[in-house]
Amino acid sequence: MTLKTELKDIFTKNLRTSGIYIAFVLIVVLFTIMTDGLLLSPINLTNIILQYSYVLILALGMIMVIVAGHIDLSVGSLVALTGAVSAVLVIKTGAPWWVGILAAVAVGALCGVWQGFWVAYVGIPAFIVTLAGMLLFRGLTYEVLNNVSLSPFPGEYQQVAGGFLNGLLGGYGFDMFTVLIGVVAVAGLVWSQYSTRRGRVKFGQDVESMAMFIAKNALSAIVILWFFWQIAISRGMPIVLIILGVLVIAYHVLTTRTVFGRHIYAIGGNLSAAKLSGVNVKKVNFWIFINMGMLAGVAGAVFSSRSNGAQPGAGNMFELDAIAACFIGGASTTGGVGRVTGAIVGGLVMAVLSNGMQLMGVGASAQQIVKGLVLLLAVAFDIYNKRRAGEAS
Amino acid sequence: MDSTILQMQDITKTFPGVKALDGVNLSVRQGEIHAICGENGAGKSTLMKVLSGVYPHGSYDGKILFNGQELKASSIKDSEAKGIVIIHQELALVPYLSVAENLFLGNETKRRGLIDWQEANQRAAKLLARVGLAESPVTPVGQLGVGKQQLVEIAKALNKDVKLLILDEPTAALNDDDSEHLLNLLRELREQGITCIIISHKLGEIEDIANNTTIIRDGQTVESLDMADPGSTQNRIIQGMVGRSLSARYPDREPNIGQVVFEVRDWSVHHPTQHERVVVNKASLDVRAGEIVGIAGLMGAGRTELAMSIFGHSYGRGISGTVLMDGRPVDTSTVGKAIKAGIAYVSEDRKKFGLNLLEDIRVNTTAAGLGKISSRGFVNGNKEIQIAEHYRKSMRIKAPSVLAKTGNLSGGNQQKVVLGKWLHTAPELLILDEPTRGIDVGAKYEIYTIINELAASGKAVLVISSELPELLGICDRIYTLAYGRMTGQLPKSEATQERLMELMTIEKENVR
Structure with a gap:
């Protein structure tokens, strides 16, 4: 295959997978122009990370739920509940910051056990179980907080979502540590891409041309390095970005390289075939919801840290942002299809949309309308592509 | 009038x-x-x-x-x-x-x-x-x-x-x-x-x-x-x-038959929703190493129900009876246990029960035997490609690469992927339910050749088919099933379509 036809394929044959990346670039370019470059300014990039990290964390769990053919409507309420538990422990009883965070994750996991039990072992559709959970966990949040907001958190706790690692390796007008992380990230990405490619070549599989491989990796490297540079000359490495980065890598590996990940796709792709292949469907579904609960706990801790307190109404509509991120990122509404990377880019599309419109001073009502339309168009585009692929074969 | x-x-x-x-x-x-x-x-x-x-x-x-x-x-x-x-x-x-x-x-x-x-x-x-x-x-x-x-x-x-x-x-x-x-x-x-x-x-x-x-x-x-x-x-x-004649639609084969590998005794299964209805009634059968055994029966006789209930109790309820592998009773109450016991079941409906059509050949090939290519829960990607490639070659699957989506393959090639998937689990017994349904004649011959190769390698093969000529063409021995009961068995030498049809339509309790 030549580089030219490969480039053409990105916009034609492979549009279904590459579409989200193209759309993301277009949206970024659009808002950069409309905000006179403000969108990509170092300060604003850092802000986007701080402001939307919890949606991305939720999307990591949600993509697994959706690939397995379920949905989870309760994560918004769960963010509130876990944040509230953490706040009560840390602010009211004076427990150390890490106890609050561990408690948030533990409560999230426990709620996941509850929902997973009903979905996996009783066989109630996840839509119903998590709709009930949405009400249940919201109610519990009110109970835990006695209907009043709690704040403020001690300084260490606030660092989770608002802190930076700056000057660890010295600053020279830029933060050396941040730049180093960026370099490590690029090296890791290129190495993993290269080893996959080498494996395929070794066993006689077709791979993209070397030119395309280099072009793709060079482009990713430039974008990543540029991004980290911008952050390095701003306020340094946000702690929440480290958390997010570790989670994204972990979940990418979990979904693509492990038996558990394979089983999720098998269940979503063809439930009957998965059962007849010896997949323990109940157990896998159970753990998918426990995992979702845990991640909601992480998001709850991050969000409470960022808002420096716990409010009874926190996390409202977060579930919809997370679900939208997955579908915009190419997940199939019927299960079996979807990637962690897609969900993250989908989440970033939502983040850039919101942030860009905020910078332009667009009102909240118009923001909702635009986000709603984008979600609808993204899924319509996906269905159109599926149908086109169906006709071609 | x-x-x-x-x-x-x-x-x-x-x-x-x-x-x-x-x-x-x-x-x-x-x-x-x-x-x-x-x-x-x-x-x-x-x-x-x-x-x-x-x-x-x-x-x-x-x-x-x-x-x-x-x-x-x-x-x-x-x-x-x-x-x-x-x-x-x-x-x-x-x-x-x-x-x-x-x-x-x-x-x-x-x-x-x-x-x-x-x-x-x-x-x-x-x-x-x-x-x-x-x-x-x-x-x-x-x-x-x-x-x-x-x-x-x-x-x-x-x-x-x-x-x-x-x-x-x-x-x-x-x-x-x-x-x-x-x-x-x-x-x-x-x-x-x-x-x-x-x-x-x-x-x-x-x-x-x-x-x-x-x-x-x-x-x-x-x-x-x-x-x-x-x-x-x-x-x-x-x-x-x-009344049709058998032509050379079936590859030749020299059977090399060994010890009994697989045996079922007094297997009974009830309907999953109508509990009092007996779908399989005290069925018993055995298959030897290197032997191809057929099950003939009309629609609704309980052929698939028998196979699926043996394989991980995937059909029915109130299941009773014993399954023996190499003379030892084995537990087949979940699909995982059945696979571990050395049983593989290739479903009659490969699109519904056999394949994940959204995924490629590679992922489908290893779907039932991921344990063999993973350690501590991590799948070895290189080994996986190697194995999928091995079956693509040995099964002669026509596809550009093992990264091709199974949804885009023809019926015959899809069936070969399913066969590869089950061979990867290294079974002693393969149950093939309608292995050539919806496949064109040329591909059928290839599937028969693969079945023969499996038997030649010492595997026990149990074939369920609605097509009597197919059973007569490839089997060493044929059981007949009617209304959930085993009504007889005929060695290849004695089996004719007429005799099978007679046994398949026995209605009342006048079983041999």
């Missing part, structure tokens, strides 16, 4: 790649019961779908004359308006609606746009009396047994002023009493001048009730028998159904 009500002339119906009907002729006289016989897939149901307008006029070639006029039905509604009503094997009743609601569904008695329930229930009661069903019209249909539901279907047909009633395997799911009642009802309807076409595998029943029998084989009419003729016996019908 002698006038012809229905004449189907030269009916030809083609599906992409398959000629389902090839110049079929059928002539039915006014007021008779006319039976249609044929093997599974002979084209009986297709013919009835043409007649009832499921396949609209224009989608087939040939001419249908009904009451002397050409029938050009473009939908079921059209043919029903003419008085032709078909009752399918799968009953089309809404279980949560009442008997009366079901009877008048789509045909409601309305007064000023509203349904007049009083009148509807009265009319329903009259219809129920006609079919001899003593139930209240307000009873939900779901509370009735299958036999009574069948009567509701017939009452529904009577309401539509039926002239020609078509029944597809009406007694397949009924017990003896219900069957008897149904057949009596058909006789009564015949007295009233209603013509009836009945498709059935139960030859005894046909001998009992039919005036004429038309036999269809491979999409063609073989002959029509007048059942009043003393020569029209069950054997005569069987001969007509199977």
Whole structure:
């Protein structure tokens, strides 16, 4: 295959997978122009990370739920509940910051056990179980907080979502540590891409041309390095970005390289075939919801840290942002299809949309309308592509 | 009595790649019961779908004359308006609606746009009396047994002023009493001048009730028998159904048969929802290493149910019996345990039960044996590609690479992927359920070759098939299954289609 036809394929044959990346670039370019470059300014990039990290964390769990053919409507309420538990422990009883965070994750996991039990072992559709959970966990949040907001958190706790690692390796007008992380990230990405490619070549599989491989990796490297540079000359490495980065890598590996990940796709792709292949469907579904609960706990801790307190109404509509991120990122509404990377880019599309419109001073009502339309168009585009692929074969 | 009500002339119906009907002729006289016989897939149901307008006029070639006029039905509604009503094997009743609601569904008695329930229930009661069903019209249909539901279907047909009633395997799911009642009802309807076409595998029943029998084989009419003729016996019908010669459609093979590898003793299975119904009744069988053993049985005999219940209790409930591998009893109560015990099951429906069509060959090949290529939960990607590539080559799967989506492959190649998937689990016994269904002739030969290679490598192979020639062509020994019971076994040397068909249609308890 030549580089030219490969480039053409990105916009034609492979549009279904590459579409989200193209759309993301277009949206970024659009808002950069409309905000006179403000969108990509170092300060604003850092802000986007701080402001939307919890949606991305939720999307990591949600993509697994959706690939397995379920949905989870309760994560918004769960963010509130876990944040509230953490706040009560840390602010009211004076427990150390890490106890609050561990408690948030533990409560999230426990709620996941509850929902997973009903979905996996009783066989109630996840839509119903998590709709009930949405009400249940919201109610519990009110109970835990006695209907009043709690704040403020001690300084260490606030660092989770608002802190930076700056000057660890010295600053020279830029933060050396941040730049180093960026370099490590690029090296890791290129190495993993290269080893996959080498494996395929070794066993006689077709791979993209070397030119395309280099072009793709060079482009990713430039974008990543540029991004980290911008952050390095701003306020340094946000702690929440480290958390997010570790989670994204972990979940990418979990979904693509492990038996558990394979089983999720098998269940979503063809439930009957998965059962007849010896997949323990109940157990896998159970753990998918426990995992979702845990991640909601992480998001709850991050969000409470960022808002420096716990409010009874926190996390409202977060579930919809997370679900939208997955579908915009190419997940199939019927299960079996979807990637962690897609969900993250989908989440970033939502983040850039919101942030860009905020910078332009667009009102909240118009923001909702635009986000709603984008979600609808993204899924319509996906269905159109599926149908086109169906006709071609 | 002698006038012809229905004449189907030269009916030809083609599906992409398959000629389902090839110049079929059928002539039915006014007021008779006319039976249609044929093997599974002979084209009986297709013919009835043409007649009832499921396949609209224009989608087939040939001419249908009904009451002397050409029938050009473009939908079921059209043919029903003419008085032709078909009752399918799968009953089309809404279980949560009442008997009366079901009877008048789509045909409601309305007064000023509203349904007049009083009148509807009265009319329903009259219809129920006609079919001899003593139930209240307000009873939900779901509370009735299958036999009574069948009567509701017939009452529904009577309401539509039926002239020609078509029944597809009406007694397949009924017990003896219900069957008897149904057949009596058909006789009564015949007295009233209603013509009836009945498709059935139960030859005894046909001998009992039919005036004429038309036999269809491979999409063609073989002959029509007048059942009043003393020569029209069950054997005569069987001969007509199977009478084709075996050609060299099967690769040669020298069997090398060893010890008994797999044995099932007294295996019984109950229906998953109708708990009192026994689907498999004390079945026993064994397969030796290197041996290919067939299971023959008509639709509904319990072949797939037997296989799936053995494989991880994937069908039915109230399962009892023993499975032995190499003489030792093994637990097969979950699919995981069955795989560990060395059993593999290739389903008859590869799209529904065999493959994840969204994924590529690689992922599908390793789906049932991920444990073999992973350590501490991590899949070894290189090893996986190596294994998928190995099966792609050895199975001669036609695909550009193992990263090709299985949804884009042809039926034969999909089947090879499923076979590769199960070989990867390194089973001792492979159960192949309809291994060549929906596959073209050339690919069939390749699948047979693979099956032979498996047996040659010492695996025990159990093949379930509706096609008797296929079983005769590849098996060393054939069991017959009828109504959930094992009714016999024949070594290759003694097996003929006629003898198998005889064993497959044994109805009562006169088992060997």
